[in-house]
Amino acid sequence: MSTALAIARRELGSYFRTPAGWVIVSLFLLLTGFVFAFSVMVPGSPASLRAFFATAGWLLLPVAPAITMRLLADEMRSGTIEALLTAPVGSASLVMGKFLGAAGFLAAMIAPTGVYVLVLSKFSSSPLDAGPILSGYLCLVLMGVLFLSVGTLASSLTQNSTLAFMVALFAILGVLLVPSAVPLAPDWARPVLNALSVGPRVTDFAKGVIDSGNIVALAAASIWMLVMATLVMESRRWR
Amino acid sequence: MVIVDSVHKSFGSVAAVRGVSFELQPGQIAGLLGPNGAGKTTTIRMIAGFLMPDAGRVTIGGHDTAEAPAAARTRLGYLPEGNPLYPEMRVTEYLDFRGRLFGIPRDLRKRAVAWCLERCWLASMSGRRIATLSKGYKQRVGLAAALLHNPKVLVLDEPTNGLDPSQLHETRNLIRELASDRTMLVSTHILPEVERVCHRAIIIAGGRVLADGTPAELTRRSAATYVMQARDSRVGDHERVAKALMNLPHVDRAVDRRPEGPAPSLGWTEWVVTARPGAPDLREQISMTATQLGLTVRELRADLPTLERVFMEVLDRAAGTPSEPDPSPRPTEAAA
Numbered sequence: 147m148s149t150a151l152a153i154a155r156r157e158l159g160s161y162f163r164t165p166a167g168w169v170i171v172s173l174f175l176l177l178t179g180f181v182f183a184f185s186v187m188v189p190g191s192p193a194s195l196r197a198f199f200a201t202a203g204w205l206l207l208p209v210a211p212a213i214t215m216r217l218l219a220d221e222m223r224s225g226t227i228e229a230l231l232t233a234p235v236g237s238a239s240l241v242m243g244k245f246l247g248a249a250g251f252l253a254a255m256i257a258p259t260g261v262y263v264l265v266l267s268k269f270s271s272s273p274l275d276a277g278p279i280l281s282g283y284l285c286l287v288l289m290g291v292l293f294l295s296v297g298t299l300a301s302s303l304t305q306n307s308t309l310a311f312m313v314a315l316f317a318i319l320g321v322l323l324v325p326s327a328v329p330l331a332p333d334w335a336r337p338v339l340n341a342l343s344v345g346p347r348v349t350d351f352a353k354g355v356i357d358s359g360n361i362v363a364l365a366a367a368s369i370w371m372l373v374m375a376t377l378v379m380e381s382r383r384w385r
Numbered sequence: 386m387v388i389v390d391s392v393h394k395s396f397g398s399v400a401a402v403r404g405v406s407f408e409l410q411p412g413q414i415a416g417l418l419g420p421n422g423a424g425k426t427t428t429i430r431m432i433a434g435f436l437m438p439d440a441g442r443v444t445i446g447g448h449d450t451a452e453a454p455a456a457a458r459t460r461l462g463y464l465p466e467g468n469p470l471y472p473e474m475r476v477t478e479y480l481d482f483r484g485r486l487f488g489i490p491r492d493l494r495k496r497a498v499a500w501c502l503e504r505c506w507l508a509s510m511s512g513r514r515i516a517t518l519s520k521g522y523k524q525r526v527g528l529a530a531a532l533l534h535n536p537k538v539l540v541l542d543e544p545t546n547g548l549d550p551s552q553l554h555e556t557r558n559l560i561r562e563l564a565s566d567r568t569m570l571v572s573t574h575i576l577p578e579v580e581r582v583c584h585r586a587i588i589i590a591g592g593r594v595l596a597d598g599t600p601a602e603l604t605r606r607s608a609a610t611y612v613m614q615a616r617d618s619r620v621g622d623h624e625r626v627a628k629a630l631m632n633l634p635h636v637d638r639a640v641d642r643r644p645e646g647p648a649p650s651l652g653w654t655e656w657v658v659t660a661r662p663g664a665p666d667l668r669e670q671i672s673m674t675a676t677q678l679g680l681t682v683r684e685l686r687a688d689l690p691t692l693e694r695v696f697m698e699v700l701d702r703a704a705g706t707p708s709e710p711d712p713s714p715r716p717t718e719a720a721a
Binding site: 153160385 | 396430433434435436437454455458459461463465466467469470471473474478482483485486487488530
């Protein structure tokens with residue numbers, strides 16, 4: 147575990163040692179800031195952060211693959227993977243460390259949006275309803291974690307980080323589009339597709355409903371992606 | 386300390402390593418030599434645990450790299466080919482990160498980083514970003530990272546590749562110094578390096594070990610050649626000279642040829658004497674014979690066997706072609 151944390155620490159630091167990390171955070175905060183200023187802080191409208199959460203959720207679609215595209219692909223391209231995997235670092239620790247570094251960056255990107263909650267509560271005439279805000283953040287984090295884990299798997303498959311970005315982006319889009327395939331699917335496949343659908347689970351969170359089933363499903367999907375990435379990395383030693 | 390036991394590795398249909406075996410004793414510096422594509426890097430990657438062999442096994446300090454990978458890797462320091470580093474990190478940060486990977490506790494890690502900076506002459510560069518360092522300094526950072534956990538075995542893949550002569554000299558000295566209390570395997574295709582630094586040379590090509598021994602043992606397998614340029618007062622009777630040279634002990638072959646070059650060489654003949662492998666230096670005997678025969682000698686040079694020549698001969702033998710340099714004579718024309 148300590149090696150995973152060492153890798154996570156280095157990874158998190160590397161986002162902020164290069165302009166890329168700062169650019170991603172700035173763009174995310176700029177766009178969500180616009181939405182907050184012009185769609186949330188509207189005089190007379192109910193004090194709700196729904197528009198912010200919806201925008202942030204959509205922004206995760208390109209941002210998560212951008213965060214993860216270099217994770218393993220770049221290590222393989224530059225050869226630093228060789229120095230990592232010849233230290234006493236298992237494939238699971240490597241993938242976990244990389245993922246935790248990316249998750250830390252996501253947290254650092256989302257954390258400043260707490261200011262929106264403070265500003266809204268200061269200017270709102272009635273006290274804020276904490277439920278939808280908590281469920282909104284929980285949904286954002288769970289979706290982010292799922293997207294990052296898909297991105298980590300994509301990054302383990304190739305040395306080309308642009309390709310890793312595209313694979314992750316289309317995989318996430320595919321996951322989000324599963325519900326629209328349900329009506330077209332044969333009867334026997336519908337329950338499976340329904341269970342795999344992320345969309346309805348997100349809608350539940352948006353309504354302020356925190357269902358433990360949804361949390362477990364999203365977390366399990368993320369863990370499964372990371373297990374697959376670990377298997378891909380381990381298989382590279384035996385190729 | 387390191388046992389490589391008939392390891393095989395294929396990539397698809399390409400067999401990169403086909404049954405390589407050798408054993409390194411404590412304190413030994415071995416050079417792994419071979420042309421590009423010989424299987425050096427694949428062999429080294431299997432020793433370092435980056436690749437697992439398809440068959441055979443590698444043990445480091447008694448620990449199998451497949452069965453006890455963590456134990457094997459903690460005993461080994463490795464500098465991969467091309468010395469990959471994180472350019473955005475500072476030297477100390479990178480070394481600290483490597484220390485964390487090896488699970489070195491904080492206070493010990495601090496001391497280890499300071500020791501490595503000192504040992505690899507990097508102290509003045511400790512705060513610099515790796516991207517801003519020269520190639521020679523980057524190489525030292527790679528070596529420092531390989532040394533950080535004080536491993537008993539150091540494996541360096543092409544450590545002097547792309548360095549300028551002064552960096553080469555520094556790195557060579559550093560390697561020699563580091564080897565004082567370690568087992569070391571250095572892969573290179575710069576053969577004079579091996580003669581200068583290594584106790585042992587392992588020549589591999591086509592994924593197989595073709596020769597293995599100390600540089601002296603290996604060079605003894607090859608024959609020295611001597612070239613004498615002289616004028617013979619008895620015009621046209623080169624046979625007697627060749628015969629006299631052939632009668633010297635340890636001589637395998639003596640032939641004459643016309644010296645290369647334009648007019649100034651007219652009237653001069655070159656005798657090429659090939660000694661038997663392992664023979665002592667024959668220059669004195671050749672010179673004495675020339676005096677006895679009344680030759681006027683203007684040049685006598687020895688082409689003593691080098692590791693480079695042995696290397697070429699071994700590769701040529703494996704490929705089934707004659708070796709270079711070719712000491713065979715050209716038709717002799719009558720000396721004027």
